[in-house]
Each structure stands twice: as C-alpha cells, then as structure tokens.
Amino acid sequence: MTQFGGPLPAPLAGLVGPGGRGDRDADPVPGLVGFAAALRHAGLAVTTDRVAAFLTALDELDVTSKPQTYWAGRLTLCADPDDIGRYDAAFEAWFEPTLRGQRTTVQDQRRPPPSQLAALTRDNEPAEEDDPDPDGPEITRLRVAASATEVLRHRDLAELTAAEREHLRALLSLLRADPPMRTSRRRRPAKRGTPDPGRTLRAALRNQGEIRELRRRAPRRRPRRVVLLIDVSGSMAPYADTLMRFAHVVVRRMPAAGSGAEVFTIGTRLTRITRELRHRDAERALSAAGRAIPDWSGGTKLGDALRAFIDRWGQRGVARRAVVVIFSDGWERGEPTTLAEQLARLRRLAHRIIWVNPHAGKDGYAPIQGGIVAALPHLDELLAGHSLATLERLLEVMAHA
C-alpha cells in the first residue's frame, strides 16, 4: 500500500468534510474514511479494501479537485448501477459545506413499510380479543393443529389462526425444493459420451504410450434458474407472508451461486428481494425483505411491473431459459393488453411460465379476472396456491419443469 499519512496536497478546505474539519493543514484521510462510513450508512457495500483502493486512487489523482475525488470514489466504492444514485447523494451531502456547519447525514428517503411481519398477517384473527379465556382455547387450538398436520396442509392460508400459522411456518421450513435441471455446455468424465482426448492421453502415458481404452466425457447437469414473482398488492395480503416464507425456502434450498433462485415482488412497482432473502434466518430475511418493499398492499399494475422486470432483468438473462413462477390473483388495475404483451415477451425468454393463483383451488373458481384471461394463452401451467399441499405440488411441478 501507499503512504496515506504522507504529504498530500494541503489545501483541502471544503473537500475534507463538513463540521469545520477542513483546516488547511488537516490530514485528509479521516475525512475521506468518514465519507466511506457515510456511504456505508447509505447502503453501499463499502469494505475496508474498497476504502484502501479509494485512497490509493486519490493518491494517483488530484485530491483537491472535486470531480477527481468524485470519480475516484465512484470507481472504487460502487459496484452496481443502483449504487450510483446513492453515491451521488452521499457525495453531495458530505462534500458540500453546509451553511450551519452541521454534520450531514444521509437519509434513507424510502417510505417506511407498514411494520413488517405483523402487517403481513394482520386483519385475520379478531376472534382472540373477544375470547373470555385467553389461555384455554389457545392451547386446545395448538394441540389440534399439531395433531392435524394433514388437515392443515389443505387449509386455506388466508383463514388460519395465529397458532396454525406458527405451525405452518415450521412445516414450510421443512419443504424440499429441488431445482429443475438442464444440461450444461461443460463436460465431465463419464462412462458414455464423446471421447476425451486429454484423459485418454494421460491414461496412455501411464501405459507406455499405448492407448488401451478410450476415455469419454458427457455434458454435466446443472440447476436451471427459478424466478419467483410475488404479487404483494392488497388483494394478495392474506397470502403474502406465507408466500414470502415459501420464497425464502426456495432461495435457501437452491444453490445460490450462478443460476440460483431470484425473487421479485410486484405491485405498483418491482422490487428485487433475492439478496434480502438469502439470510439464513427466516425472520431476519423476511424483515429485511419487508423493509425493501415500498409498495405493500397497494394496487396492482401487473403489466407494468412485468415490463419493468423483463426490461431490467428478464431480457438481460435472468428469465432466459428459467422457470418463472408468478404468484398473483390476476386482479389487474392497468390494461390487460399490456399484461398479455409482456407475458408473450416473457414466453419467448423463459423455459416455463407457471402462474399460481390462490383462488384457483377454490370451488366455483373460473378464470374471469381481466389479468388471468389475458394471461392464460401464454401460460404453461395454472396452479392453485392457497394451501401448503398446493405449494408442495408447485415444488413438484417446478422440479420437473
């Protein structure tokens, strides 16, 4: 590393940082490291080696020049196009001397989500409040739930009591999610297949240059990517918590590297929550995801959200040859034709499109909602998703897609 304590250009007033620390002879490093800390608060993944790279870069450039400082930081501390907006805001806030000389803080301007998990399961058990004996029935209910796993598997997720929900969470975490497989371009040694010159020759060498047998290789099998799009609009609220847990199970069970599972929520806008759901602990993963989603229980613009997904992610490769699962009841506020157009696009990219509708399993269901009617021609499967049993069925369909 270079000598950061060494003689760096002194006139740094206004660049070193706010709070009157911009003395002419001040050491710029604390101010710059403080800037990195501010970026970390703004949500950038700033690690120590990145900060070191930032300082090295400044060493090569002119630290007194604001654009050069800006670019040194942007090149070394950002790692994603989403980071750049946050970086710009933090840079402005840190290096613009404020009039009152106060410490600038970087604020997360996103609307706070309606208190996380409690919000996901609200409006369902008013019964408990007017229960005369709070302990007795609760215990009975628990026992009933425990002894009736089979029954619970088929119960509608929207109509569960708190205790049943608790039990269902345990059952959900036990689900086996096997990824669908595809053949890879890479090859591995195999009994049958095309000849493998490298291994054949190496075997021949051990055998005085005599080729005794032909070694072979065959394509490897690799997991196919799975993309889950979860509708978090108001009409899906009773199912949202369970579906998020289901997504967590899928993300955790499928190999994360390369072609793992991807999860997005759709509502009035699109949010990627794969990173949040990777956390091992379900509660933490879900609360992180809850914080990331700005449009809980809002309206649905399926077509627009789907377009955003295909433009930003799908067409670039996330949906290519993937198994795409859409969880939605098909209530569409926007134009159904947009939805049909976007699904047709998705159809050309994805390997399979599976639509999971919580209402599809109910008696007397007919696919008449605008969204579903528009979508039907483009789907490979329309499944029910109102109970644990149907989610198990979905996993089976996914594994064999």
Added chain:
Amino acid sequence: MSNPVHNQHRAAPASPTELATALGATGYLADDGLATAAFLALRMNRPLFCEGEPGTGKTALAQAMAEVLGAELIRLQCHEGIDASQALYDWDFPRQLLHLRALEAAAGAAEERLDAEAVEASLYDPRFLIARPVLRALQTTPSVLLIDEVDRADDEFEAFLLEVLTEHAVTIPEVGEIRAERPPLVVLTSNRTREVHDALKRRCLYLWLDHPDVNREIAILRSRLPGVPERLAAQVAGAVRKMRQLDLLKPPGVAESLDWAQALQLLGARELDMDAAAASLGAVLKYREDADRVRAQLDAVLA
C-alpha cells in the same frame, strides 16, 4: 501499487486529461469519468470492470486503450461453458500423441529402449502448449486483455479469473509459473445478464457507462464516420435520442446510431428525411415491435 509504470511502450499519460486527449486522437471520445477510470486502471494495476447498456462503447474502450498504449489487444469472448482450457492454455493432445508414436517408431528402428522420464519431459515441451488469450496476455508485453461479456460465463469461471487477475500469473503443473513481465491492462465488460460475484468486482474499478448526451454523440458520429455531413450526424443523434425516450424493448445504443449513420451515408442520403429513415430503420431497431412503434410516429421522431 506504488511503482510507477516504467518503460511504457509509449509514454504513459500523466493525467486523466492527457489520456482523454490521447483517446480522442484514436477516435474514441471519453468523458471525465471514463478517462479517470482508464487512467486509474493503468496506474493502480487494477482491472477495469465496465457495465452498461449494450452499445455504449465498452468494448471499443479496450480497443482504443490498446491503440493509445501501442499494445496488442487480446480478446477473450466469454460464453457459457467456457473453461480454463479455452481461456488459459491447453495441451495439443493430437500432436503429443503423434510425437510419442514417432519416438517409439524411431526407438524401434534403432532397437533402443526409451527412457520414460525423458519421453515424458519431451511431451510437455512448450511447443505443445497452446496459449489461449489469458496466457497470451501474460506473455505479451505490453498488452490489453479484453474479457468481453464476462456475465455470460458461468460462476466457476469467475473464481478462476480472480486468481489470474490478482496474481498476474498462472501456474502450469508441467511447466511452472508463468508471470507477466508487466501486468496487462485488463478490461472486463458485462451486460448485466447476471450479477457478477462481488469478490470479482471488489478487485476491479467499477465503471457504469450510460448513453452519451446529444453533443457527445454527434462528436462521436463525426469522429468515427468522417464522411457523414454534420447536419446528418446531428439529425441521427437527435432521432436516436428521441427513440431512447420511447420506451422501446431495446433502446438503440451508440453502436446502433453509428450503424444507422453509416447506412444512411451508403444510401447517399444528405439528410435524414422520412423516406431515408423508413428505408434504413433496420439498422437502428432490431425488434419488430420497436420498428412498428417508431414507424407509427416517425414524423415526431424526426422532428
């Protein structure tokens, strides 16, 4: 890191501005950020990781840098299933086998016994080594290694790249370590079809490339296609800019506007009118839906 670059084939630029001028002389117009990024990549010996919309000049940057440095451009096009034997080196197995047979035949004729060790040593001679792009870049000085569309390769390949990019050396078991005399300038590009692992990004400088603004785009058109009249270049840049705001499936990049301007020039158009535009729309829009949408409001786009 602190060692300045010695005996550069051509004098190394001393500041980002100087580098921008040098890049400009090759016909690549770099803005501040891009010039700073390339300058730092040279100075810090760090790979430059370029992301951005297709057609924003990621690949062209590597080409221009090679020209500025007077270095050889070595390109590794990534694809799914690419592995070390396609990126790094491979042994020429058929020739090795032939060599073995020839030795045997010679020994048989002379009725000698072959010394197994000597035979094996002769098999792993550098002349049977096929150097693939990464190894070639390490052996060539000066060189620019372009690892194009790294997001297309699978994740195992990234782990392998990490090793090469940090060490600037590879170890071939039969030959030993091959270390670059001077590390090549490495440029990685990605279209974001997949998120590249953070460990790889952390070792690189990250540059996000956006579509240029109208004036820069006109300048790029003029410098890349000197035969295009100024008026046509301005019209093409303006029309492409409007297309980018049209919510298309694939908004045209700089590469497409260059194609379009060239197509118009070949058609003998002096300026962009409705007929010329309609005839050459295929050079700039690559989806039927996009072409339909633009054709429906062509007058507004050309206005």
